[in-house]
Amino acid sequence: MSIFEYDKEEEEQKLQATYEKIGEKRGEKQGELKKAKSIAISLAQEGEPVERIARTLGETEKTIKEWLAETH
Known part of the structure; x- marks a missing residue:
């Protein structure tokens, strides 16, 4: 087989x-x-504010709020 043939x-x-x-x-x-x-859920249950959770995880506050809303 030559180098130009399809395998x-x-x-x-x-x-x-x-x-x-x-x-x-x-x-x-x-x-x-x-x-x-x-982690976000655990931190929220411990009383951490959404702003701090978002900063810690490198996410937006909106994203954290959405995640927390999914758990309710």
Whole structure:
């Protein structure tokens, strides 16, 4: 086979590896978001103000309020 010939199996393996990496990244991001929400809820239950929670987690106050509203 010359270097110009298409290797379908090799290309499929490359695509599969790419899709797996994308899936891993999505999973990591979802896990980070879940943890941040959990921390926000815990801090709010301890009486921390939304402004401080947002600053601590690097999120907006609006986002924190939305997360807290989801728990009620």
